[in-house]
Amino acid sequence: MEKIFITGLPRTGTTSVCAAFLELGFKTAHTAYTRETFSQAQVIADTPVFNDYETLAALYPNSRFIYLDRAMSSWVPSIRRLLTRMLPRLETQQGGFNDTLKRCYFGTFEHLSKDSIASDQYLIDIYQKHRKDCLGFLERKQQTYLMLDVAQPGSLQTLADFLGMQTDLASTMPNLNQGGKVTAWKQIDHPLKVESTRNGKADRDSLLYSPS
Numbered sequence: 611m612e613k614i615f616i617t618g619l620p621r622t623g624t625t626s627v628c629a630a631f632l633e634l635g636f637k638t639a640h641t642a643y644t645r646e647t648f649s650q651a652q653v654i655a656d657t658p659v660f661n662d663y664e665t666l667a668a669l670y671p672n673s674r675f676i677y678l679d680r681a682m683s684s685w686v687p688s689i690r691r692l693l694t695r696m697l698p699r700l701e702t703q704q705g706g707f708n709d710t711l712k713r714c715y716f717g718t719f720e721h722l723s724k725d726s727i728a729s730d731q732y733l734i735d736i737y738q739k740h741r742k743d744c745l746g747f748l749e750r751k752q753q754t755y756l757m758l759d760v761a762q763p764g765s766l767q768t769l770a771d772f773l774g775m776q777t778d779l780a781s782t783m784p785n786l787n788q789g790g791k792v793t794a795w796k797q798i799d800h801p802l803k804v805e806s807t808r809n810g811k812a813d814r815d816s817l818l819y820s821p822s
C-alpha cells in the first residue's frame with residue numbers, strides 16, 4: 611500500500627491535516643506505535659515520522675511526503691508549551707511515554723532540557739535544522755513531496771491538488787488543537803481513523819519496523 615507520511619514537527623498542524631485526510635477518504639493515524647498501525651494506515655503523521663522519515667522512505671519506496679511549515683512566531687510558543695508538559699514523562703525511567711516516542715523526541719530535540727526549552731533560539735535552531743535535513747533528504751532521494759502551511763488560505767485545496775483529488779471549493783482546512791490543546795485527535799470518531807497503539811500498548815521500539 612502506498613503511504614503518505616506527514617513529516618512536519620509537532621505543533622505544525624499535524625492533527626488538522628490528519629482530520630482533513632479522514633474526510634478525503636484515507637485511513638489515517640496520528641502517531642504510530644505498532645506494526646499493525648503501519649500496516650493499516652495510508653497516512654501517518656507526527657511521531658515517529660518526523661524523526662524516522664529516512665527509514666520510512668526506505669521501507670515504503672513509493673511513498674509521498676508532506677512537510678508542514680509554520681511561522682516561527684506561532685510555532686515557538688506552541689512547541690514550548692507542549693515540551694514543557696511532556697518533559698517530566700520524557701525524562702523518567704519508570705513509565706512515562708513509550709520508548710519510540712522518547713527516542714524520537716530526544717533524537718530530534720537534541721539536548722532537550724528545561725533550560726533549552728526556555729530559549730527561543732534553541733527551538734528555532736531545532737526547527738530550521740529539521741527543515742533543512744528533511745527537505746534536503748526528500749530532494750536528494752527525489753521523493754514526491756508537498757510543502758504545506760495549514761494556516762494559509764486555500765491549504766485544503768493545495769492538499770487536494772497534490773493528491774489529484776476534487777474537493778468542495780468552499781471547504782477549508784480543519785483548525786484543531788487551538789490554544790495549546792493536544793487532545794482533538796482522541797475526540798475524533800471516524801471509521802477511517804487508525805489507532806496508534808494496541809489497546810494502549812506500543813510495540814517494542816526495536817521491533818517497530820520489523821515484519822509482523
